[in-house]
Amino acid sequence: MGYFSDIYQGIKTLLTGMSITGKYFLTSRKGAITQQYPDNRDTLKMFERFRGEVIMPHNENNEHRCTGCQKCEIACPNGTIEIIWDKGIDETTGKNRKKIDQFIYHLSMCTMCGLCIDVCPTDAIKWGQNFENSVYDRTQLTRVLNNPESKLQAGVED
Amino acid sequence: MNLTLGIINNIHDWLFGVMPEGMAAIVEMILIALVYLGIFSVVGLFLVLMERRVAAWFQLRIGPNRVGFQGLLQTVADALKLVSKELTGTTKADKFLYNLAPYFVIISSLMALAVFPFTKDFQAFDINIGIFFLIAISSIGVIGILLGGWASNNKFALIGAMRSGVQTISYELSIGLSLLTMVLIAGSLQLSEIVEVQKNGWLIVQGHLPAIIAFMIFMISGTAETNRAPFDMVEAESELGAGFHTEYSGMKFAYFFLAEFINMFIIAAIATTVFFGGWLSPFGLTESIPWLGVFWFLSKTLVLVFLIMWFRWTFPRLRVDQLLTLEWKYLLPINLVNMVVMAFIVWLNLTIQF
Amino acid sequence: MEVTSVNNNFKSEEYCINMGPQHPATHGVLNLLLTIDGEIIKKVEPDLGYIHRSIEKMCERDSYQQIVHLTDRMDYLSSNINNEAVCLTIENALQLEIPERIKVIRTIIGELTRISSHCLWWGVMGMDVGALTTFFYGFRDREMINDIMEETCGARLTMNYNVPGGLMLDIHPNFVKRVKAFVAHFKTKIPEYDSLLTENIIFQKRTKGVGVLSKEDAISFGASGPVARASGYSCDVRKYHPYSALDRVTFKESLMTEGDTFARYQVRIMELWESLSIVEQLVDNIPEGESRVKTNAVIKLPKGEYYQKVETARGELGVYIISTGTKSPYRLKFRSPGFSNLSLLNHISVGGKIGDLVAIMATLDLVIPDIDR
Numbered sequence: 040m041g042y043f044s045d046i047y048q049g050i051k052t053l054l055t056g057m058s059i060t061g062k063y064f065l066t067s068r069k070g071a072i073t074q075q076y077p078d079n080r081d082t083l084k085m086f087e088r089f090r091g092e093v094i095m096p097h098n099e100n101n102e103h104r105c106t107g108c109q110k111c112e113i114a115c116p117n118g119t120i121e122i123i124w125d126k127g128i129d130e131t132t133g134k135n136r137k138k139i140d141q142f143i144y145h146l147s148m149c150t151m152c153g154l155c156i157d158v159c160p161t162d163a164i165k166w167g168q169n170f171e172n173s174v175y176d177r178t179q180l181t182r183v184l185n186n187p188e189s190k191l192q193a194g195v196e197d
Numbered sequence: 198m199n200l201t202l203g204i205i206n207n208i209h210d211w212l213f214g215v216m217p218e219g220m221a222a223i224v225e226m227i228l229i230a231l232v233y234l235g236i237f238s239v240v241g242l243f244l245v246l247m248e249r250r251v252a253a254w255f256q257l258r259i260g261p262n263r264v265g266f267q268g269l270l271q272t273v274a275d276a277l278k279l280v281s282k283e284l285t286g287t288t289k290a291d292k293f294l295y296n297l298a299p300y301f302v303i304i305s306s307l308m309a310l311a312v313f314p315f316t317k318d319f320q321a322f323d324i325n326i327g328i329f330f331l332i333a334i335s336s337i338g339v340i341g342i343l344l345g346g347w348a349s350n351n352k353f354a355l356i357g358a359m360r361s362g363v364q365t366i367s368y369e370l371s372i373g374l375s376l377l378t379m380v381l382i383a384g385s386l387q388l389s390e391i392v393e394v395q396k397n398g399w400l401i402v403q404g405h406l407p408a409i410i411a412f413m414i415f416m417i418s419g420t421a422e423t424n425r426a427p428f429d430m431v432e433a434e435s436e437l438g439a440g441f442h443t444e445y446s447g448m449k450f451a452y453f454f455l456a457e458f459i460n461m462f463i464i465a466a467i468a469t470t471v472f473f474g475g476w477l478s479p480f481g482l483t484e485s486i487p488w489l490g491v492f493w494f495l496s497k498t499l500v501l502v503f504l505i506m507w508f509r510w511t512f513p514r515l516r517v518d519q520l521l522t523l524e525w526k527y528l529l530p531i532n533l534v535n536m537v538v539m540a541f542i543v544w545l546n547l548t549i550q551f
Numbered sequence: 552m553e554v555t556s557v558n559n560n561f562k563s564e565e566y567c568i569n570m571g572p573q574h575p576a577t578h579g580v581l582n583l584l585l586t587i588d589g590e591i592i593k594k595v596e597p598d599l600g601y602i603h604r605s606i607e608k609m610c611e612r613d614s615y616q617q618i619v620h621l622t623d624r625m626d627y628l629s630s631n632i633n634n635e636a637v638c639l640t641i642e643n644a645l646q647l648e649i650p651e652r653i654k655v656i657r658t659i660i661g662e663l664t665r666i667s668s669h670c671l672w673w674g675v676m677g678m679d680v681g682a683l684t685t686f687f688y689g690f691r692d693r694e695m696i697n698d699i700m701e702e703t704c705g706a707r708l709t710m711n712y713n714v715p716g717g718l719m720l721d722i723h724p725n726f727v728k729r730v731k732a733f734v735a736h737f738k739t740k741i742p743e744y745d746s747l748l749t750e751n752i753i754f755q756k757r758t759k760g761v762g763v764l765s766k767e768d769a770i771s772f773g774a775s776g777p778v779a780r781a782s783g784y785s786c787d788v789r790k791y792h793p794y795s796a797l798d799r800v801t802f803k804e805s806l807m808t809e810g811d812t813f814a815r816y817q818v819r820i821m822e823l824w825e826s827l828s829i830v831e832q833l834v835d836n837i838p839e840g841e842s843r844v845k846t847n848a849v850i851k852l853p854k855g856e857y858y859q860k861v862e863t864a865r866g867e868l869g870v871y872i873i874s875t876g877t878k879s880p881y882r883l884k885f886r887s888p889g890f891s892n893l894s895l896l897n898h899i900s901v902g903g904k905i906g907d908l909v910a911i912m913a914t915l916d917l918v919i920p921d922i923d924r
Contacts, residue, residue: 152711157719166705
């Protein structure tokens with residue numbers, strides 16, 4: 040009778056499997072796990088630690104916190120960050136000190152490892168949550184993070 | 198007299214009025230062929246859409262819902278894309294057979310559609326050996342698959358085609374025998390006759406146990422016949438890439454694709470006609486309105502199509518040798534015994550009649 | 552004297568097909584040269600190197616902090632465990648005292664990574680044998696882990712969460728709550744996995760008795776992880792050389808003796824349960840404390856050779872560092888589980904059908920970047 044019990048067992052297991060998928064079919068309306076991505080841009084919020092791109096926040100006076108110490112440049116495994124710096128007289132203190140001219144960030148080379156942000160002593164760079172990085176021209180992925188005419192925030196370098 | 202049949206009769210009379218009889222007959226045939234072609238490319242496209250939506254719901258997805266209302270035009274857009282695509286091919290392909298293969302597949306599946314009674318007297322071709330015709334036609338499609346696989350000069354395609362040959366030849370037997378079991382109780386090969394018989398209860402009820410077994414065997418072997426999962430050895434995308442249609446592109450691929458879905462519709466339609474009373478409504482609810490038969494026929498068919506889709510999205514695929522084991526060691530012997538049992542039931546008048 | 556030597560190795564019925572480098576079943580850019588006779592496989596030759604990125608050589612250039620993020624890209628499905636392996640090696644070399652909190656968090660995240668890797672494997676296993684729906688069910692559960700990872704580590708796949716000396720950031724306040732929710736959710740889903748695929752007659756027919764690997768062969772081919780444990784070779788690094796907080800949890804090593812595809816499948820399903828229980832034991836009482844030990848900005852390992860092995864989702868990952876006292880290693884060698892497991896593919900799949908090969912490949916659970924590095 041092994042022949043017939045095999046058939047019975049086989050059909051039973053098949054029906055069990057069908058009941059699982061059938062259950063999901065019936066609850067598919069509310070159970071969908073996919074998102075309709077471009078439509079839900081307004082409600083789609085990434086987690087605060089999400090590593091989308093490196094950004095340099097500026098305050099309302101167009102001031103950043105980067106002292107140009109180049110620790111991030113050294114920490115980066117891929118040469119993603121290039122800092123072009125200069126020496127200049129600081130207006131407030133009158134001392135001759137290093138200041139950044141351009142903080143260049145090559146998004147196309149970045150692996151989002153987070154070492155630059157981890158190593159930054161002044162929290163000058165942070166993670167941005169933007170993940171829509173597609174562009175038509177590769178040169179647009181090379182970004183200058185400090186705003187034009189921006190200055191170092193006072194009190195950071197002490 | 199209902200409206201549709203009235204219009205059809207009017208056209209018939211008008212055609213025979215304006216031209217000689219032979220000419221009119223040919224024109225009428227061509228018109229009917231065109232109508233069928235039109236209807237069933239629409240049915241095919243609709244089934245593709247249905248498959249995609251059903252699959253999405255099984256898989257906790259949403260499915261295509263952008264083109265048209267709820268994605269209704271999605272497959273039309275896909276078809277347009279396929280039409281506009283370049284027809285590529287391998288350089289060492291046997292060009293003639295390579296180009297011929299899709300037509301074999303699509304023509305055989307369209308031919309089978311002609312014999313179904315969609316409702317009372319609404320049938321293109323009421324042949325008296327309807328079931329026999331269906332079985333004969335449905336095995337022509339495999340020639341197209343074999344040709345396509347062989348002629349495209351691709352080893353994966355060849356393996357797929359050979360698997361298809363082995364599979365279709367084996368499962369033809371089960372389809373034929375399970376239908377034959379039902380012919381025993383219906384007493385006719387003519388499809389319209391078979392539907393008439395079921396006015397005293399659908400054949401799956403009349404023939405109770407052996408009919409249910411025959412139905413299960415028919416659905417299993419029908420799924421195998423249409424090369425759908427769990428019997429999709431022919432395509433088996435994780436093994437053979439795309440199987441026999443690896444080298445086909447554009448509209449030629451679309452023919453294979455549409456044929457698969459129309460074949461699925463045919464299998465479901467045969468099951469509806471033979472087991473579930475065709476266009477008859479349950480308990481004779483709408484017997485006085487014959488054109489509602491189309492609705493009953495299509496809804497029963499779509500339920501069975503859904504069942505086949507359910508199989509596909511639940512089960513893993515069989516291996517080639519297990520496919521043959523299932524046929525020759527399980528389905529065929531059971532089928533033969535089942536047929537004898539059915540013969541006894543008919544002989545001893547043990548059928549359930551209302 | 553014979554002049555032409557074409558096809559001398561082949562019988563006339565045999566022919567050769569290329570499975571890959573672009574093929575749905577090879578899960579990446581692996582090329583398998585199959586010599587087949589009809590449907591029956593006579594020989595399988597894996598052809599590697601399509602995704603070789605010379606990670607080991609790059610490690611000789613990078614500082615020790617930078618090495619860690621490269622290991623994300625090896626076995627990307629158990630990236631956190633790879634990170635942990637490198638960090639443990641460096642910490643052992645520096646003889647850093649790691650606080651309990653870090654150890655516990657590392658273990659929890661490691662086990663979550665293992666579960667997520669096995670979820671993906673389960674989905675893909677089903678897909679390889681033809682049940683496409685399993686893929687989405689596996690991904691649904693994996694997605695919850697990915698969300699936990701994203702909230703705490705910042706990324707879903709290549710986290711780079713471990714640094715030499717601890718963790719890059721402390722866990723997110725929601726971490727414990729989310730992990731508990733996941734454990735409760737996933738406990739109801741594994742039985743579903745079982746009734747959908749494990750008990751399915753077609754699946755059992757496809758996998759039972761296919762690709763049998765004996766215990767002796769498993770040892771001599773250097774197999775590890777679920778592949779070796781399915782053959783009865785008890786080799787769980789977590790059990791024999793416990794690292795991080797694994798010495799304080801109780802769990803059973805998943806062992807089967809059949810050595811066939813179905814046994815490998817079942818070992819992984821059992822591991823899902825075990826990993827869940829490890830997570831459950833640890834998540835309730837994560838000790839308070841520092842999440843990072845201070846290290847020098849430039850880490851220089853003392854001169855010498857260091858080895859540390861961990862159990863990734865695929866098996867034993869060994870990290871071997873030779874240091875000459877400079878800021879980057881003189882040589883760094885990864886002993887990856889996938890490479891050894893791939894080497895037995897020819898041995899166990901000869902004589903089977905093409906469908907068997909696909910099922911075997913699925914249960915070897917190959918990640919190609921892990922093999923090529």
